[in-house]
Each structure stands twice: as structure tokens, then as C-alpha cells.
Amino acid sequence: MFQEISQKKIAEIVEGRIINQSNELLISQIAIDSRQILHPDKTLFVALRGAKADGQAFIPQLADLGVKTFLVHHDYDELVAPDLCFIKVSDTRRALQLLAKFQRSLFTNPVVSIAGSNGKTIVKEWLGQILGQKYAVAKSPKSYNSQVGVPLSIFGIEGYHQVAILEAGISKAGEMSALEEMIKPNLGIFTNLGTAHQEGFESLESKLEEKLSLFSGSNFLIYCKDQKHVSERIEALFPMDKLVGWSDRAGAEFTRSVKVKGNASRLILMKSDLSTHTFQVPFTDVASLENITHVIVAAMTLGLNAESIQEGILHLKSVDMRLTLKPGINDSLLIDDTYNNDLAGLKVALDFMHQQRPKRRKILILSDLLQQGSPEKIYEEVAELIKKYQFDLLFGVGKEIFFLEQEFPEAFTGFSSTEELLTNLDPETFANDMILITGARVFGFEEVVNRLQQRIHGTTLEINLNALTHNYNFYKKLISPKTKVMVMVKAFAYGGGAVEIANQIQTMGANYLGVAFSDEGVALRKQGIKLPIMVLNAMQESFGLCSEFDLEPVVFSPEFFESLASWCTVHGTTMRIHLDMDTGMHRLGFDRKQLDKLKSLIQLNPQLEIASIYTHLVGADEDIHREFSLSQLKDFEEMKNEVIDILSYKPLVHALNSAGIVAFPEFQFDMVRLGIGLYGVEVTGKHDLALRAISTLKTTISQVKELEAGETIGYSRKGVLSTGGKIATLAIGYADGYDRRFSNGKGYVLINGQKASIIGNICMDMCMVDVSGMEVKAGDEAIIYGEKISLKELADQIGTIPYELLTNISTRVKRVYYLD
Numbered sequence: 001m002f003q004e005i006s007q008k009k010i011a012e013i014v015e016g017r018i019i020n021q022s023n024e025l026l027i028s029q030i031a032i033d034s035r036q037i038l039h040p041d042k043t044l045f046v047a048l049r050g051a052k053a054d055g056q057a058f059i060p061q062l063a064d065l066g067v068k069t070f071l072v073h074h075d076y077d078e079l080v081a082p083d084l085c086f087i088k089v090s091d092t093r094r095a096l097q098l099l100a101k102f103q104r105s106l107f108t109n110p111v112v113s114i115a116g117s118n119g120k121t122i123v124k125e126w127l128g129q130i131l132g133q134k135y136a137v138a139k140s141p142k143s144y145n146s147q148v149g150v151p152l153s154i155f156g157i158e159g160y161h162q163v164a165i166l167e168a169g170i171s172k173a174g175e176m177s178a179l180e181e182m183i184k185p186n187l188g189i190f191t192n193l194g195t196a197h198q199e200g201f202e203s204l205e206s207k208l209e210e211k212l213s214l215f216s217g218s219n220f221l222i223y224c225k226d227q228k229h230v231s232e233r234i235e236a237l238f239p240m241d242k243l244v245g246w247s248d249r250a251g252a253e254f255t256r257s258v259k260v261k262g263n264a265s266r267l268i269l270m271k272s273d274l275s276t277h278t279f280q281v282p283f284t285d286v287a288s289l290e291n292i293t294h295v296i297v298a299a300m301t302l303g304l305n306a307e308s309i310q311e312g313i314l315h316l317k318s319v320d321m322r323l324t325l326k327p328g329i330n331d332s333l334l335i336d337d338t339y340n341n342d343l344a345g346l347k348v349a350l351d352f353m354h355q356q357r358p359k360r361r362k363i364l365i366l367s368d369l370l371q372q373g374s375p376e377k378i379y380e381e382v383a384e385l386i387k388k389y390q391f392d393l394l395f396g397v398g399k400e401i402f403f404l405e406q407e408f409p410e411a412f413t414g415f416s417s418t419e420e421l422l423t424n425l426d427p428e429t430f431a432n433d434m435i436l437i438t439g440a441r442v443f444g445f446e447e448v449v450n451r452l453q454q455r456i457h458g459t460t461l462e463i464n465l466n467a468l469t470h471n472y473n474f475y476k477k478l479i480s481p482k483t484k485v486m487v488m489v490k491a492f493a494y495g496g497g498a499v500e501i502a503n504q505i506q507t508m509g510a511n512y513l514g515v516a517f518s519d520e521g522v523a524l525r526k527q528g529i530k531l532p533i534m535v536l537n538a539m540q541e542s543f544g545l546c547s548e549f550d551l552e553p554v555v556f557s558p559e560f561f562e563s564l565a566s567w568c569t570v571h572g573t574t575m576r577i578h579l580d581m582d583t584g585m586h587r588l589g590f591d592r593k594q595l596d597k598l599k600s601l602i603q604l605n606p607q608l609e610i611a612s613i614y615t616h617l618v619g620a621d622e623d624i625h626r627e628f629s630l631s632q633l634k635d636f637e638e639m640k641n642e643v644i645d646i647l648s649y650k651p652l653v654h655a656l657n658s659a660g661i662v663a664f665p666e667f668q669f670d671m672v673r674l675g676i677g678l679y680g681v682e683v684t685g686k687h688d689l690a691l692r693a694i695s696t697l698k699t700t701i702s703q704v705k706e707l708e709a710g711e712t713i714g715y716s717r718k719g720v721l722s723t724g725g726k727i728a729t730l731a732i733g734y735a736d737g738y739d740r741r742f743s744n745g746k747g748y749v750l751i752n753g754q755k756a757s758i759i760g761n762i763c764m765d766m767c768m769v770d771v772s773g774m775e776v777k778a779g780d781e782a783i784i785y786g787e788k789i790s791l792k793e794l795a796d797q798i799g800t801i802p803y804e805l806l807t808n809i810s811t812r813v814k815r816v817y818y819l820d
């Protein structure tokens, strides 16, 4: 934080009521997450009320840890103690923003802020790296750009920083004013305007105006003049002397020309005073070129000379900057953070690691943090983080990293270069470990990841855990904060990989998990998942496993009830069970006629405790079944009441699946059961834009071939290019779960953003696509589905439903998890 502040001052800034203030305590850290406390007594914990959970619930636990100062909602009065200071406000999120605004006002060096639809994070990272050669730069970690992310980014600004770069992202109308008030950028960059997140805005125009309002007080605004409706709006709203536009046509402050050669480009910028600057950049694609141009213009506007900018660009690559979870050698888990270069990023990676299921040892492979500022201070903080996260082994690469040796003489091994580390690293010494690999770009830690990674066959399913959280929060907002959520993770979490997804769900604050069979539940328990687990179809043979692994079977018939009850009697144990009421699905479940029998069984068998009663809707996704769904819900209410009447305790009641949450929120009862929606498909079609695709199925091109007219492709000679052309062979087939019905032009993939249709029949492990006229080569990536190819569209194309496509992905396809 830029400056320490007293409790009294905090209360003043947030206009809160203070209870038990202490005059000595100075606050230097602000935390919103109970897991991120480093110096408890110097920390202000801000209890936010989110879709996930109420931060206030963590106060007793934090008080035990030694936290003394809490910002809470004014109705809070559960834990009061003489040595704890409470600052009460009507809205803690707003208070957090006011604190950020205050901290920002103390920072007098330039603040750069980036808004726009695409490229914000890349522009921020690149600009940060280029400026970082000369200046101490503070920047938002990852994409901390939201109403809560921006304040946290601002608290990351320290006294020694010479420039701050903050990203600003909004998803609905009205959000920018709070960000503007906090960031108050001196220099703004507007990347571009896309149609993403249109849902929260009236029109594209209103979205643009809202975004631009971030720059109302800026001295300079950098933008591209070639997106016409954007530049017209900008030029109408801001005085000319603030504007720094660039364009591929003459007449801008910077006129750009680009010459592509091989896999690099020469970028020439001519200023309006006719001075020209030439840069060699390692990109050729339009988006990277646009991003780097914004970066160069911003760096020049901030006074950096062209040579230093060029020097910085040489060290950039169009790298993947996501934090990724990968299967590692001998059942280890790798966290790949090879694009990290500062302390803020390290904290995000550590927190991500902390959220994963436990492994045998924790191992950190870390390079020098190429961060300006006093190394003693920085490595002191790194050492504290290492202690807090309890690493067993440390591998350091670089010069300054040797500071850690004194702190951790036993655990630390240092190397002066990545080569030296690689020569001395024996991958076989790792097994079932958690390995965090984090290093500045120039150390090239990709090679380390490569060495420790489990071999991956050409096809991967990438799962975006942030998108999963986004979708979860979307549904949470449709229901009352009191309503519990069971997430269905049956069928390998709809294909996504049960353990990692269940782990993320547990972190998000869901209350229950649902699986189809006992084995699935056992696998989750063995990997440390603690949430209660309901098993839809527990078989007689697995009662022992249910009992041993604390799984809760669904009971759906009197016979099943009796056999489970007697099993429990014989084994002298009790079990929590769930009752399925059949109100029209006619799959499993008690029907009305069996209710009396059920009630007497319940009364005779107190060893079975009724954890919940539920029913399942058959057509909640379709309006034509609305009446039927309502009659199901009405029947269910009567049936569950009959059962509850004979109980001396209150089981949970639930009925809604994903579609039901959207269509019948008035029937949410105590809990809802979320499935497909979490995985990114909104089946009712009412909120098409609100969810994010969580998974991307990708493969690579194995070979490219030129064909003559009349030659045929694949089995049964089904594929033909009538005038000849070019095909690419992809490393995915029906055995990977790529449905054979996509054969012969029914399906297509995206290669470098362009559509390529399937040609001929899909084979077991491969398929061919038509790439005539496209620039492609072996090794290029092909997207089977993901953000740009919707599952619903694909499913329609072959007459099935997204559920089937998701769950068909073979387990031989590696799952890779990341945070974007």
C-alpha cells in the first residue's frame, strides 16, 4: 500500500462508525480473502458480501489468526471483543473503493489506464515490461480490473513505484464511474470496441460512451483512428489537444505502416512532425500488431526513447500469459506461471496453488523477479510468502534470488541460469508433488515446464476456471443468497474432469456435489474433496463404499429403502440419504402411490436420515412444457410436505436444474441443482450472452497435403475436392469424442481464426479438413469448439444436445486448467 493509515483515518475515509479504535495500530495491508493474510495485526479485513459467501462469516477465524481491524456491514454484531476494531458501513464494497480512491490520491506519479473490449491485459503486460526496463512499475496482477479487482490493484502501488498501469473492465452500464473515480488516469489507452458483454448495455454506443468516461480527466488518450465509429465518438467527446491517435492512413498523430516478413514485422511510425521511428516486432497477426502499436505509442508519450522501446520489444513474445494447471510427471500437478514477473503476480499464483487439492510436497521453482525497487525488501516479502505457503523445496534461478538462501538454507538450491537448473533437475525425483513454476519471461521457464509435464497427445481440452466461476455467479444472482447450490459433477463433470472442477466448485462456495455413481464419489474423496456428495444411483454392491467415503445415496424406491436400511442395521451404522420424488420424469423415484409405504419405512428406520427431498423437471428448458413443469412442481410440494410432516427435523428441499433456475426461480426451495449451465450452455436460450464457454477442445495439424481434382479423401472415398486444393490432417478422431456425424462437411474447425470444413469421413484418431487457399502448416492449432464455435450450434448441426458433445470427450484427451 502506498501509505500506512490509522483505523481512525480509515473510518473517516469510508464514513463509517468505529468501534474500539486503537491509536497505535497502523494498517498497511487490505485483504478481502481470509486466506491471504500475511501480517494479521497490520491488516484491515474487508468483509464483502458476494455471490459466493459473506466475508463476515470468516471474522471469528481471522480474529484467531490475529487480525484486529474489520470493515463490516452495519448490521454486524456477532463477534465483538475489546481488542477488535470494527468499522461499520452500509456497503463494504463501496468502502473498499473509497479507500482505493484515497490511496490513489497520494500517488503523484503517472497512472496509465487501459479500457476497451480486447487486448487490455496484453497491452498492460507489454507496456509494463517495456517501461520496467527503466522505471519501477506497479501494475494490476492478471486481470484484476473489476469493481473489486481495481481497488486491490491500487493497494499494490507502493511508495517506490514510478508509474502505475491499471486495467479497467466493466460488464454492465453504470460501472465505470466508480472505476474512474479510483483510477483517475493521467494517460489513457482505448484498445478497441467489440461486442462482448453486450448484454449489460443498451446499445453499442452506450457501451462505448461508458467505457470512454474513464478518461474524462486524463491528459492524454491513445486510440486507433481506424475503428471509425469509435474514433468519431472519441473526437466528439474530447478536446483535440488530449488526443493521440494512430492510423494506417495519413492524417493522424502517428501514421503506421507495417511490412510483414516471415514471422516478424517491421513497423514504421511517422509522427505528425514527420519524424519516423522503425521497430522490429516478432508478430504478424492483426491483433498483436494493434496491441504493440498501442504500447509503443504509449511508451513514447511517456517519454521513453525509441531505442529503449525496441530493446524491450526484443524480449517480448506473443506468449500465453495464463496461469495454467497441468498434469505433471508421476502424478504431480504443475502450475505454469512462466510469464510472471512481479510480486503481485506471484501472490496470485500462490493463491491459486493454495486452492488446489493437497499433494505430497510443495515445490517452488522461481527466478529473479525482474522488478525495480530494493531487492532486500522484495525478497523479504518473497521469503514471508514462502513461509506462509509452507514450501518443502525451493529452486531459485538468477542472481538476486540467492537472498533466499539465508532464510531457507535447507530447502533452497540456487542456480545461476535456467540451463544449469535443467542440467541438474531430475524429473524422476518428483512424484505426486505440487510444483509451482514461476519466472520472468527472459528465464525461459517454458523449458522447465516442458521437462516436468506429462506428455500430451495433440488433442487437449482446456478448461477456463475463471469462466466457471463467472457462470456460477450468474446463477447465484438468479437465486436468493440463502439458497444452497448443489453442483452436478456426474459424468466426469460433464466431460470437464471431475476432480479439478469439484475442487474449483468447493472454492467457489457451493454447498453440495452430485455424482451419478459411487465410484465417481470415491474418486473425489480420494483427492481430498470435502463437500457433501449425493449419489444418484448407488448400487447395492457399493453401500460399503458409500459408508466408508461418506457418500449420500439417493433412495428412489421402497425396495431400495429397505435394502439400504437393513444394510445399515447389519453394519451398525447410519446414513444420510436423499429421496427422489417422481413427478413426471418416470425414470427413478417414488410416485404418489408409494408415499404411505415410504412414510412408514422412514418411521421404522431412523438409521436413515433424510438429508433432502427432491424432484426433477422434464422440460424446464422449453416454454411449451411450462404448464407441465408447474404441475410437477405443485405435485412435488404436496408430496414433500407429506413426508416432512412426519419428520422431527427439516431436510433440504430442491427441484430446479440449470434451466429451472432461469424459468422457475420462485420454486428454488432450499437448494438448486446446477449442471450444464455451469459448463457454459444456457439451455433455455433466454440469456445466450450471459454465460462464458468454459472449455475449448483443440488439436493440432499433423500434415498438410495438396490434392488434384478428383482425388478422394479418407475411408469409403467420401471426400472430394472437385477442383483440387489443400487438406490438413488433424490429430483428433471419433475415439477422442469427435462425433462421426460431423463427417462430410457437417462440421468445421477454426484454424488461425478461419473456418475449415471436415472433408470425408472422420476416422478413429484423425480427420481431414479443407484448407484450400489458407495459410496453414503442420503444428498449427485447430479449435474444435470453444468461445468462437458454440456447442449449441454444433449440437444442432448433427441433431443432438450439447450435453452429449460435452460428455463424449474421451478421457484420453488431456485436460488443462487455467485462469484467464
Ligand SMILES: *Cc1c(COP(=O)(O)O)cnc(C)c1O
Residues within 6 Å of the ligand: 488, 490, 536, 616, 656, 657, 658, 659, 673, 674, 675, 676, 677
Ligand atoms: C443432471 C442432473 C441435474 C442437472 O441438470 P442440468 O440440466 O445439467 O442443469 C439436476 N438434477 C438431476 C437429478 C440430474 O440428474
